[in-house]
Amino acid sequence: xxxxxxxxxxxxxxxxxxxxxxxxxxxxxxPISATWFVLAAGCSYLVAYRFYSAFIAAKLLALDNTxxxxxERREDGRDFVPTNKWVLFGHHFAAIAGPGPLVGPTLAxxxxxxxxxxxxxxxxxxxxxxxxFVILFCSIRRDGKxxxxxxxxxxxxxxxxxxxxxxxxxxxxxxGVVALVVVNALKSSPWATFTLAMTIPIGLLLGIYLRYxxxxxxxxxxxxxxxxxxxxxxxxxxxxxxxxxxxxxxMSGVGLAFAIIAYGFAASALPVWLLLAPRDYLSAFIKAxxxxxxxxxxxxxxxxxxxxxxTRFVDGSGPVFAGKIFPFCFITIACGAISGFHSLISSGTTxxxxxxxxxxxxxxxxxxxxxxxxxxxxMVAACAMTPGVYFAINSPATIVGASPEAAAQxxxxxxxxxxxxxxxxxxxxVGEQTLLNxxxxxxxxxxxxxxxxxxxxxxxxxxxxxxxxxIMFEALFILTVLDAGTxxxxxxxxELGGRVWKPLGRMNWMPAILLSSALIVAAWGYFLYQGVxxxxxxxxxxxxxxxxxxxxxxxVALVVATTIxxxxxxxxxxWVTLLPMTWLVIITMTASYQKIFSVNPRIxxxxxxxxxxxxxxxxxxxxxxxxxxxxxxxxxxxxAVVTAVLAGMILVLVVEAVFQWYxxxxxxxxxxxxxxxxxxxxxxxxx
Amino acid sequence: MRRAWKRIWRGMRRAWQGxxxxxxxxxxxxxxxxxxxxxxxxxxxxxxxxxxxxKRRYSRPNRCC
Numbered sequence: 025x026x027x028x029x030x031x032x033x034x035x036x037x038x039x040x041x042x043x044x045x046x047x048x049x050x051x052x053x054x055p056i057s058a059t060w061f062v063l064a065a066g067c068s069y070l071v072a073y074r075f076y077s078a079f080i081a082a083k084l085l086a087l088d089n090t091x092x093x094x095x096e097r098r099e100d101g102r103d104f105v106p107t108n109k110w111v112l113f114g115h116h117f118a119a120i121a122g123p124g125p126l127v128g129p130t131l132a133x134x135x136x137x138x139x140x141x142x143x144x145x146x147x148x149x150x151x152x153x154x155x156x157f158v159i160l161f162c163s164i165r166r167d168g169k170x171x172x173x174x175x176x177x178x179x180x181x182x183x184x185x186x187x188x189x190x191x192x193x194x195x196x197x198x199x200g201v202v203a204l205v206v207v208n209a210l211k212s213s214p215w216a217t218f219t220l221a222m223t224i225p226i227g228l229l230l231g232i233y234l235r236y237x238x239x240x241x242x243x244x245x246x247x248x249x250x251x252x253x254x255x256x257x258x259x260x261x262x263x264x265x266x267x268x269x270x271x272x273x274x275m276s277g278v279g280l281a282f283a284i285i286a287y288g289f290a291a292s293a294l295p296v297w298l299l300l301a302p303r304d305y306l307s308a309f310i311k312a313x314x315x316x317x318x319x320x321x322x323x324x325x326x327x328x329x330x331x332x333x334x335t336r337f338v339d340g341s342g343p344v345f346a347g348k349i350f351p352f353c354f355i356t357i358a359c360g361a362i363s364g365f366h367s368l369i370s371s372g373t374t375x376x377x378x379x380x381x382x383x384x385x386x387x388x389x390x391x392x393x394x395x396x397x398x399x400x401x402x403m404v405a406a407c408a409m410t411p412g413v414y415f416a417i418n419s420p421a422t423i424v425g426a427s428p429e430a431a432a433q434x435x436x437x438x439x440x441x442x443x444x445x446x447x448x449x450x451x452x453x454v455g456e457q458t459l460l461n462x463x464x465x466x467x468x469x470x471x472x473x474x475x476x477x478x479x480x481x482x483x484x485x486x487x488x489x490x491x492x493x494x495i496m497f498e499a500l501f502i503l504t505v506l507d508a509g510t511x512x513x514x515x516x517x518x519e520l521g522g523r524v525w526k527p528l529g530r531m532n533w534m535p536a537i538l539l540s541s542a543l544i545v546a547a548w549g550y551f552l553y554q555g556v557x558x559x560x561x562x563x564x565x566x567x568x569x570x571x572x573x574x575x576x577x578x579x580v581a582l583v584v585a586t587t588i589x590x591x592x593x594x595x596x597x598x599w600v601t602l603l604p605m606t607w608l609v610i611i612t613m614t615a616s617y618q619k620i621f622s623v624n625p626r627i628x629x630x631x632x633x634x635x636x637x638x639x640x641x642x643x644x645x646x647x648x649x650x651x652x653x654x655x656x657x658x659x660x661x662x663x664a665v666v667t668a669v670l671a672g673m674i675l676v677l678v679v680e681a682v683f684q685w686y687x688x689x690x691x692x693x694x695x696x697x698x699x700x701x702x703x704x705x706x707x708x709x710x711x
Numbered sequence: 712m713r714r715a716w717k718r719i720w721r722g723m724r725r726a727w728q729g730x731x732x733x734x735x736x737x738x739x740x741x742x743x744x745x746x747x748x749x750x751x752x753x754x755x756x757x758x759x760x761x762x763x764x765x766k767r768r769y770s771r772p773n774r775c776c
Contacts, residue, residue, distance in 0.1 A: 099745060099749075100745065100749075101741060101742035101743075101744070101745030101746055102742065102763075102764065102767065103767065105738075105741060105745075107732065108729065108732065110729060111729050111732040111733050114729075114733040115733060118733075119773055119774060119775060120775045121775070122774060122775040122776045123776065124775070124776040170771075191772075195772075198776045202776065234761065235758065235761065235762065236758070239739075239756075239757040239758035239760075239761045240735070240736070240738065240739050240757050240758075240760065240761040241736060242734045242735045242736045243730070243731060243734050243736040246734065295762075296762075296765045296766055296769045297761070297762055297765050300769060301765045301768075301769065304774070305734070305735075308734070309734075358776075359775070359776055363775060363776065365772070365775045365776050366775055368771075368772040368775075369772065369773070369775060372771055372772055372773065373768075373771075373773065504774060505774045505775070505776060508769060508773060508774040509772075509774065511769050511770075512769070512770070512771060512772050512773075515770050515771075531770075570776075574776065
């Protein structure tokens with residue numbers, strides 16, 4: 025009877041999910057309620073978790089709860105700490121949830137709501153969650169080894185080195201791109217710039233409190249910090265209203281870029297307790313609060329999704345970024361569906377803290393489902409504003425024009441009605457001078473979030489406060505990724521550089537710290553500067569580059585996972601990782617090829633460089649702009665080389681792995697597993 | 712009624728403990744318990760442990776994109 029009830033309940037969940045998916049896929053004409061999105065995503069995730077992850081756990085991985093995990097065998101209270109599964113779920117989710125699932129879907133909304141939403145749901149269930157889950161399992165069985173170490177041991181020495189280089193390259197591109205998102209969100213906005221700037225002294229204050237006054241009392245410090253941050257969000261309005269203060273905090277893109285570069289250097293070189301860690305604590309609480317508030321707001325307000333399911337830009341002519349729906353929708357969504365970066369967390373702290381192998385299903389697969397849900401919320405927030413407003417905020421001035429009138433005329437001519445007055449009124453409503461040409465996804469997401477929040481609490485009166493709260497939330501946790509990433513990048517530079525020049529590898533030697541910090545900051549700072557001076561807004565070329573890099577790392581993780589599973593003799597179920605791996609290799613290679621060789625100058629780096637060179641040769645570029653144009657040409661060629669190198673590295677790894685698989689399958693090579701030997705758990709069931 | 716209150720109280724205490732563990736507030740207590748259980752000598756002070764833990768945590772990828 026109980027079983028029959030269970031079957032009946034799951035049948036209902038599946039039917040509701042199917043109907044909701046059908047509704048958002050087949051709906052045409054009138055706006056559609058966001059409730060359908062919540063139902064489609066929620067029910068699909070429940071079914072995927074209940075059935076697909078259970079299948080992977082039982083058939084593919086054969087999780088064994090009698091086997092002691094590294095946290096039990098090597099418990100030391102520091103790295104190896106057995107942790108309650110729900111606490112660890114929270115840790116893991118906080119670590120994997122970054123700005124990607126917010127920015128990616130917002131940008132991909134230019135294709136309409138449908139392609140992005142479907143890929144967010146299907147990609148997460150069939151690829152992203154699988155990657156996180158399987159890599160977590162592999163790392164648990166290898167004493168918490170990192171992805172790079174597993175690649176070296178299980179695929180080849182070269183494979184490990186390639187994975188390490190790929191991680192560093194991705195980190196550099198990622199940091200440059202996310203910094204650009206912050207610059208575009210703060211540009212010419214004294215309110216937002218003041219609010220974010222104030223989080224630095226607040227962070228320093230908390231750092232000193234946590235180090236000297238009440239060591240390690242994170243909760244009380246965070247409560248104080250969050251209260252102060254909320255105060256500066258409100259105080260930002262006074263700054264914006266005062267001509268003298270507003271002038272001080274109104275910064276250009278280039279000025280902001282240099283300020284962020286200086287901040288990144290300081291965060292990397294200063295003691296970690298002083299600035300980086302306390303800001304991270306603040307960010308974690310505000311992130312959790314904002315994400316849950318957004319989900320609650322969407323459920324309460326149930327906004328209408330005004331964006332059509334498919335826009336005319338599926339043909340690749342989009343103003344936000346150029347490129348057809350295949351492969352660029354998948355590249356742009358990136359982390360909301362699958363993120364290579366997650367494999368670093370799944371093979372980092374989490375495997376060292378897990379109590380039972382069986383919990384890998386909840387933590388590896390489940391946390392990624394929640395991340396995907398955040399992506400769906402971001403998609404809803406972006407699509408809940410009128411399409412005209414969305415395109416006006418996210419398109420560069422070179423395409424839609426710099427004035428409200430010009431933008432309104434261009435965007436209306438595309439079939440998305442917009443008046444100049446709408447943009448002026450909206451900018452005034454959120455307390456900004458202008459919302460035009462704010463590419464990067466953050467401002468449009470903030471507008472969407474502010475509209476949802478103000479419909480829940482405060483109405484129009486609080487719209488500007490909510491907008492700046494959303495901007496602060498996005499910028500704060502993007503900067504957390506930036507400073508933590510810069511520091512980790514510094515360690516990688518020291519580790520790799522130490523092979524060439526030993527003193528550089530000394531982690532406590534100040535000149536080595538300063539030099540490696542400068543190197544890593546210069547690397548991502550270059551990409552940031554390049555994006556700021558790019559006439560197309562930077563995001564147009566840099567976000568796809570980041571997407572390609574991120575998805576390539578996911579391909580690396582799936583290559584490693586497939587190799588390990590093959591060695592375990594799981595040939596029958598190998599498609600579980602092999603199919604997403606193949607898909608990722610296809611989309612990343614296609615995107616890489618198009619970004620390098622496409623003859624369309626808005627897509628191909630080399631084609632754009634050629635057009636600009638031609639314009640210089642034919643005298644179309646004014647004399648005073650020739651220097652800047654040559655810089656843009658150089659940057660385009662550099663982007664082409666970076667893309668080619670990344671794609672080349674991954675191809676080498678895939679070819680090596682394929683040769684190894686062939687040798688194993690033809691029994692020419694005895695598969696050697698590097699699993700730690702079985703040790704029975706000493707913990708009672710339910711511990 | 713009393714039983715219901717007891718349950719609610721227990722649930723709230725569990726949630727509070729979970730929040731402390733998640734945020735890192737309880738990390739030092741956990742470390743001290745572990746050192747005492749293993750008989751591993753004198754544990755670090757709270758300040759030493761805090762700084763050491765941060766150094767370790769921020770030397771590897773701990774935040775995603």
